[in-house]
Amino acid sequence: MNFIEAFSRTVRCYSGKTAVITDEGWSETYGELDRRTTRLANALEERVGGARIATLSCNGVLPLEAMLASHKRGVANVQLPFRESQGGIVSMLEPTGASALLFDDSNVEKALGVLDRTDFDAAIHRGDAEVDHEAVESYEAIVENASSEALEPDPAFEHGVFYTSGTTSTPKAVLHDQESMWLGSTQVVMEMGIDESDVALVTSPWYHMVTCDAWMLPHIQAGATMVIQTHFDPDDALELIETHDATGLLAVPTQLRSFVEAQRANEYAVETLSYIRTGGSIVTESLVDDVSTHLTPNVYNTYGLTEGGPNLAYAPPSLQTDHPGTIGNESFMWELRVVEPAETAASLDPDATVGRGGTGEVLARGKGATDGYLGRPEATEQLFVGDWLRTGDIAEVDSDGNLHIVGRADNMIVSGGENIYPEEVEEILEGYDAIEEAVVIGAPDDHWGERVACVACVGAETAVSEDDLDEFCRDHDRLANFKRPREYVLTSERLPRTDTGTIERETVSREFFEIE
Missing domain, CATH: 3.40.50.980 (Rossmann fold)
Known part of the structure; x- marks a missing residue:
């Protein structure tokens, strides 16, 4: 089935119903x-x-x-x-x-x-x-x-x-057809139980896969109403939720943090908000707790990539209680495997799966995948291992079989022969009260090959030293000593991110450590 057929069904069923309202005053049925x-x-x-x-x-x-x-x-x-x-x-x-x-x-x-x-x-x-x-x-x-x-x-x-x-x-340019979009949209309707009574706030950029096929298209397919914010502002967005009795919100983790801060400061009436969908970067346990306290306890954490459609895995709110930050497991249209990581597609074995408690690269198989990149045949070749889509993401499988993204395969630091995923270290550092955000990279080291280095964003009025952070890491029961940063740079400036919340690690390496 193609998505235009789903849209035609919505028009037949809900022709007179409001489809979209914008913050600029435009609306249409x-x-x-x-x-x-x-x-x-x-x-x-x-x-x-x-x-x-x-x-x-x-x-x-x-x-x-x-x-x-x-x-x-x-x-x-x-x-x-x-x-x-x-x-x-x-x-x-x-x-x-x-x-x-x-x-x-x-x-x-x-x-x-x-x-x-x-x-x-x-x-x-x-x-x-x-x-x-x-x-x-x-x-x-x-x-x-x-x-x-x-x-x-x-x-x-x-x-x-x-x-x-x-x-x-x-x-890289990724082409998707309407069957892929319909599969992804239908999957999201199923995951979240979206129907025609929902009112969804659209505030993340429309051109991303997560906004398009995991948010806009599912609500269109269900005959729901979308409230579109032209330019993101957390206070204005919360006012739109209040004004239009919005039931749903999509926000990447960086946006969610700003929503929480705005809600703490102003306490908008957001009682109608019954679900939040997030993803795009790692969702921490503390963020899930803050969102549940200040916005809604119904947090759907999802995991996907542009090449694979809206999401490959999702965790409903019930999973966040005992497994905060998990992405759950495979969604309705996908089969997932976590396998031993490898540097190239040719050297990766899709049958080398890891067990519970293990860590490896996520592979995915399903009809929603792209055929590859436009004009990039070599990159396309690296994207697939047989009929498995290679995500490049590293996940830990917990004791119940749920997945937790711990980093990117291409971000991995090799220090003294040990593999270190920076996102794992960053999550621990961001648990320190004085740190607003942290980025960990591998800096060249004559002895270890790479050493773990950290840039920490701290408040302008905050008194914190490198020794304080080192002591915190030494004492933390979840951080092995070989993963502990050996070098710190403290800054009061926000760290560079893409608009989906992904840290621009190359920019950090160049600007703070002069690594080209």
Whole structure:
């Protein structure tokens, strides 16, 4: 089944129901959303034929309608990250074959720069800003003037192009079709019991897999209402929950921390909030406790990757009580294995599974996986071991068979022949009251090969020394001595992260330790 069929069912059942509300005052029903996206699909066909389009936009109506119009065409929408640089976007577009660029008011300057450096057949702007470019058309004008006749979609039934959150090179382009999106969306509806009575706040960037296929599409499939926040702000988001009686929230861990801080300070009325979905980076036990105390006890922790759809594993709230921070185990559409880690796909054995209490790399098998990266055959070859998708993530299997992500295989530090996953050390360090966040890396060492080094973000008014942290680590009963940092840098500045909360380790290594 393709997702556009699921959307058509929603329109038949809930045509007059509100589909989307934005913090800018726009709203439309499912019937209106259906009619507008048909017109947009026709307008795009007139301008670029069967070519793909690209969308550069903050959260709002534009990316939602562009995705659904692309479903109706059966041709992908390239989901561009609006936080990327102009040059980065130009590089990211190269393997996609996109022929039209859609953009909003917040991205006018960047979009015009991209247009001047690329060869698009069409450029379409939605918003009130004055755009001085002869090739740019008005979004609302083309929608109003386009045909309302249904299209025959391309049999490829593409959904769109996502990007991996690369921090050291151009992010890799990942194509998913609508069957993959429907599988992922259906899985999330099943996991969380989403139905037409739900009101979901959309506040994380739309172009990420987790926001798109683990949040927006499932709520559309169920006929629920989405409240879209254009630019993330925790206080404004909590006010939207209060105003619209929102029942659900998706937030990556960095966002959840800011939600907790805002709620502690202002105590918004969020009693209607019945579930929170999180993931994207490691969720700590302390964060689960804080969210349960200040927002809702119903925390769904999930684990996935762009190449595999919305998530491979999930842990319902009931698991967080006895296994805080776990990602649970395989979701409905996936089979998972945890195997002995290896440096390359060729040297990895998918049958070398680890037992309970063991640690290894997560492999996944399911129909929701991508076929590979656009224009990157060598990277695609490393992505699979037979029909198993290689995640590159390291998980510990607890005594009940639940998985706990402890780090990335490519982040592993080898010190004196011992393997150390920095995320494990970071979680312990962040349990020290004075530390707001910590990053652990491997610094070159003539004797040990690598030594464990730490950058700790502490409050500007906090008095803490390297000796204090070293004593804390020496005394901690969960930290082996060989994992203890031998070098510290203390800073009051926030550490660099991607917008899904992933630490930019290469940036930390370069800026704090001058490691290239």
